[in-house]
Amino acid sequence: MASKSKMDGSIGAKNKQKILVAAEKAFATYGFKGTSVQQIADEAELPKTNILYYFKSKQGLYVAMLQDIMSLWNSRFDQVTEDDDPAESLADYIADKMTMSRTHPQASKIFAMEVLNGAPYLNKFFSNEHVAWMEGRVAILNSWIAQGRMTAVDPLYLLFHIWACTQHYADFSAQITSLRGKTMKRADFDEATRQLVQLILSGCGLTVPEKYAESAK
Amino acid sequence: MASKSKMDGSIGAKNKQKILVAAEKAFATYGFKGTSVQQIADEAELPKTNILYYFKSKQGLYVAMLQDIMSLWNSRFDQVTEDDDPAESLADYIADKMTMSRTHPQASKIFAMEVLNGAPYLNKFFSNEHVAWMEGRVAILNSWIAQGRMTAVDPLYLLFHIWACTQHYADFSAQITSLRGKTMKRADFDEATRQLVQLILSGCGLTVPEKYAESAK
DNA sequence: CAAAAAAATGACTAAGTGGTCAGGAAATTG
DNA sequence: CAATTTCCTGACCACTTAGTCATTTTTTTG
Secondary structure, eight states: OOSTTTTOOHHHHHHHHHHHHHHHHHHHHHHHHHOOHHHHHHHHTSOHHHHHHHSSSHHHHHHHHHHHHHTTOOOGGGGOOTTSOHHHHHHHHHHHHHHHHHHOHHHHHHHHHHHHTTOTTTHHHIIIIIHHHHHHHHHHHHHHHHTTSSOOOOHHHHHHHHHHHHHHHHHTHHHHHHHHTSOOOHHHHHHHHHHHHHHHHHHTTOOOOGGGSOOOO | OOSTTTTOOHHHHHHHHHHHHHHHHHHHHHHHHHOOHHHHHHHHTSOHHHHHHHSSSHHHHHHHHHHHHHTTOOOGGGGOOTTSOHHHHHHHHHHHHHHHHHHOHHHHHHHHHHHHTTOTTTHHHIIIIIHHHHHHHHHHHHHHHHTTSSOOOOHHHHHHHHHHHHHHHHHTHHHHHHHHTSOOOHHHHHHHHHHHHHHHHHHTTOOOOGGGSOOOO
């Protein structure tokens, strides 16, 4: 019927997806070197040769999975303009990133490992889209500062610190769980988000929006 | 002469140290699985078999190196009491941790990898010394809050956020370098430290001590 | 200086790895 | 329904790896 989709391999597409999910789980747990194609195959419940049929090599699969992951790195903050409210925009951004850490910890860990390793497969992305994104956001933050709507902090470092804190909850969950004696549940993430929003916004001379203020209890 | 040191193998001790240094460099760059004993041997300029002679296995060497690294995790903040000044104590702690990221990035990366991996070799440390340390620090922060000397933030999350931001400069240096277009020099670290101290302290309702205030421009 | 202990090392092994390939099964298409 | 393309897979290979072992060299010690 749909003449358009010709034959993009409905079977192939489904298997590729299955493999990508398995790869994400395995790579997040054992790293690139620590993961064997066989492990991914077991996780995906497919024979090893089948993995190599869809993805030409282990590295090819890894790169495909990385691209998949990078597409998650979008948020409402991408569309914010200098006319928006600094406090609400930043608070929402922090909350979005915290949600990512809660719902996609594996993706965060893989990203972290990749950067720790010198980001060999992300350098192109970093020096293109990412730099452009950064420049746009920095300009807006500087505009807010020039308008006297927030304290004069360096926007670059501010963004670094927001990333550091939000990703920390995914990447260092093992340490956090050990120190708390229990895993972070949804309610704990909400509390951490409030704490972080308060810290960052106060640090920028902003008032915490109603919805991120102290909750029940 | 010194009858005490009997024969703790002055040669052995020196070689062990050499191997540990080489191992730190290799493991930080390629991870545990990604590093071969041969690479460490090359780096240490010793035959591979010699590595296995001093450390019974690759894993044994890794654990020994981890212990070495964990001993670096001390700072002036360990001795702070509830009578000390919150602003100065916290600012100094942040500065200490930033210095660690600048001078020992490899140690930070290895620690990060280990925790990312679920901290298999650190769980014992986490649930003993580390928890005790944490409780002590939390008590002091709570005391400062009770004394009305700082805003009522949750000390646990505050410490998480300090770690996250400071370690970020070592662990994510690849990303930071890409986005800045140049590596972080000593002066950049100093600026980042001032920015972070300002952010955190303001976020806690504290006044930034003189020595961390805006510097020459 | 001889005996004992510590240090060094080349040759080897057993296990695991990513990847190839040829041949066959299933699905799609004209 | 035949032909073509896509999909699937067992057998296999070249290579790397951690770790062993027997032997030799160096250092320490009585």
